[in-house]
Amino acid sequence: MGAVTEFLERLGGRATGAIHRLGFASRFLLLTLQNSGMCLRRFSLVTREIYFTGVLSLIIILVSGLFVGMVLGLQGYDTLERYGSSSALGVLVALSLVRELGPVVAGLLFASRAGSAITAEIGLMKATEQLAAMEMMAVDPIGRVIAPRFWAGVISMPLLAAMFSAMGVFGGYLVGVRLIGVDEGSFWSQMQAAVDFREDILNGVIKSLVFGIAVSWIAVFEGYDAPPTAEGVSGATTRTVVTSSLSILALDFMLTAFMFRGA
Amino acid sequence: MPTIAATDNLVEVENVNFAYDSRQILKGVNLNIRRGQVVAIMGLSGCGKTTLLRLIGGALRPTQGEVRVGGKAVSRLNHDELFALRRRMGMLFQFGALFTDMSCYDNVAFQMREHTDLPEALIDDLVLMKLQAVGLRGAHDLMPSELSGGMARRVALARTTALDPMLIMYDEPFAGLDPVSMGVIGQLIRRLNDSLGATSIIVTHDVAEALELVDYVYFMSDGVIVTHGIPDELRASDKPFVHQFVHGETDGPMPFHYPAEDYARDLDARQA
Ligand SMILES: Nc1ncnc2c1ncn2[C@@H]1O[C@H](COP(=O)(O)OP(=O)(O)OP(=O)(O)O)[C@@H](O)[C@H]1O
Numbered sequence: 001m002g003a004v005t006e007f008l009e010r011l012g013g014r015a016t017g018a019i020h021r022l023g024f025a026s027r028f029l030l031l032t033l034q035n036s037g038m039c040l041r042r043f044s045l046v047t048r049e050i051y052f053t054g055v056l057s058l059i060i061i062l063v064s065g066l067f068v069g070m071v072l073g074l075q076g077y078d079t080l081e082r083y084g085s086s087s088a089l090g091v092l093v094a095l096s097l098v099r100e101l102g103p104v105v106a107g108l109l110f111a112s113r114a115g116s117a118i119t120a121e122i123g124l125m126k127a128t129e130q131l132a133a134m135e136m137m138a139v140d141p142i143g144r145v146i147a148p149r150f151w152a153g154v155i156s157m158p159l160l161a162a163m164f165s166a167m168g169v170f171g172g173y174l175v176g177v178r179l180i181g182v183d184e185g186s187f188w189s190q191m192q193a194a195v196d197f198r199e200d201i202l203n204g205v206i207k208s209l210v211f212g213i214a215v216s217w218i219a220v221f222e223g224y225d226a227p228p229t230a231e232g233v234s235g236a237t238t239r240t241v242v243t244s245s246l247s248i249l250a251l252d253f254m255l256t257a258f259m260f261r262g263a
Numbered sequence: 264m265p266t267i268a269a270t271d272n273l274v275e276v277e278n279v280n281f282a283y284d285s286r287q288i289l290k291g292v293n294l295n296i297r298r299g300q301v302v303a304i305m306g307l308s309g310c311g312k313t314t315l316l317r318l319i320g321g322a323l324r325p326t327q328g329e330v331r332v333g334g335k336a337v338s339r340l341n342h343d344e345l346f347a348l349r350r351r352m353g354m355l356f357q358f359g360a361l362f363t364d365m366s367c368y369d370n371v372a373f374q375m376r377e378h379t380d381l382p383e384a385l386i387d388d389l390v391l392m393k394l395q396a397v398g399l400r401g402a403h404d405l406m407p408s409e410l411s412g413g414m415a416r417r418v419a420l421a422r423t424t425a426l427d428p429m430l431i432m433y434d435e436p437f438a439g440l441d442p443v444s445m446g447v448i449g450q451l452i453r454r455l456n457d458s459l460g461a462t463s464i465i466v467t468h469d470v471a472e473a474l475e476l477v478d479y480v481y482f483m484s485d486g487v488i489v490t491h492g493i494p495d496e497l498r499a500s501d502k503p504f505v506h507q508f509v510h511g512e513t514d515g516p517m518p519f520h521y522p523a524e525d526y527a528r529d530l531d532a533r534q535a
């Protein structure tokens with residue numbers, strides 16, 4: 001009996017703790033949006049961060065995109081061949097990438113490459129009193145440090161997902177057409193005919209934008225909220241990767257359910 | 264307190280109490296900083312000097328009592344008023360707190376770029392001038408990670424004074440400096456204060472250097488001001504804690520240890 005109440009108590013404590021944190025994070029997001037004026041006017045602050053978050057993730061995104069596309073080419077050919085429709089390989093590769101794998105895999109890579117770096121950087125700036133010093137200089141760290149990193153993430157993510165998908169289509173082409181010998185003309189023309197701009201591409205872009213917001217929000221919040229110690233920062237970095245990966249997968253399910261039902 | 268003295272003070276700390284969680288750090292601190300003076304706050308490590316500076320800068324709120332800067336209670340200012348006040352304050356952080364993602368040059372230029380519309384050419388002159396004053400003009404394109412501890416502190420000092428503030432707070436400006444730089448920095452603090460018509464607060468352990476430099480000294484111990492006076496008075500003082508501090512004696516009324524159980528009893532208890 002005692003064990004049960006204790007368990008329930010602990011469960012309740014966890015739940016209220018999580019809700020409390022979510023509320024705190026929401027207020028933080030609101031504050032970030034309110035203080036975004038400066039960095040949107042002085043856009044060089046954002047481009048600088050786009051360089052660090054976006055460009056540094058570029059290599060891993062491009063290489064992963066290529067491999068994922070090549071695997072899709074192999075697996076897709078193997079399956080389609082059984083039904084004698086290997087000429088639809090282009091459609092399969094493109095739709096899988098644009099609708100799902102592009103946004104999701106690019107988002108996961110972005111979270112572990114850029115999200116963790118943002119958290120660690122902000123956490124360290126806090127631990128070494130750089131944020132406090134900035135505040136003493138009458139410069140708001142939320143506007144000057146947090147908002148540019150947040151917007152840089154939001155902007156980079158759809159671009160990275162698009163590049164991932166483009167690389168993936170190229171990988172599928174390499175394997176399907178060049179290696180296996182699927183007819184090049186039908187590979188491209190069927191892809192062109194079947195991929196719809198609004199239904200497929202736009203929905204994919206919306207997905208990647210939503211993932212970009214989620215990952216950037218989690219990354220800046222965890223960094224800002226990290227205890228000002230080495231363990232605090234490393235713990236926050238891990239939490240960023242875990243929380244944003246789970247959020248991406250959960251959001252992907254919800255978005256897919258809304259976007260592609262019965263289509 | 265006579266009215267003339269009250270208007271003469273830039274900073275007034277009145278019966279300030281402060282606690283981190285439940286640990287009482289300041290227990291009714293009273294002190295006044297006269298305009299134009301360089302004032303030292305001394306006390307043993309951990310007695311709450313940095314905390315006091317944070318209260319003056321409005322980064323912390325007193326649990327009781329009031330801090331006034333220029334006649335206005337800092338804890339009652341709204342966000343914009345506080346930021347307006349901070350534009351005219353400079354604070355040298357104990358550990359420098361240089362922005363690690365910017366070069367020394369950009370660190371010093373930071374406030375000029377954020378708060379003024381000065382053209383880059385003028386900022387360039389100002390930054391090099393500030394760095395020259397701390398002897399580090401040649402290091403302007405180094406990143407903070409490439410500096411030694413003492414160099415980082417000197418760059419931080421240049422950054423603190425970048426906008427010629429009216430109130431400058433230095434948290435341990437001499438820590439980690441060699442005797443030559445210490446003398447130079449001491450003179451620089453004095454010269455800046457006098458040429459800008461500013462007011463300076465120095466928190467330091469370096470009694471000899473400070474007594475040479477400052478106009479007035481406050482001694483803190485155990486959360487209160489235990490004595491104050493001009494340097495000559497303190498040198499001549501026969502109060503035991505002043506004597507202890509000025510001459511660096513281990514035995515005396517000032518506690519070196521963080522509050523703890525009786526040592527012998529603690530050891531016994533741990534062995535048991
Ligand atoms: N963020 C904090 N949370 C809890 N306690 C703190 C915090 N910062 C400081 N303290 C405690 O407050 C006391 C005073 O700290 P403070 O930094 O003001 O000391 P100080 O006089 O500047 O010491 P030093 O000369 O070593 O820099 C210390 O005993 C410290 O344990």
Ligand SMILES: [Mg+2]
Nearest residue numbers: 312313357434
């Ligand atoms: Mg201190």
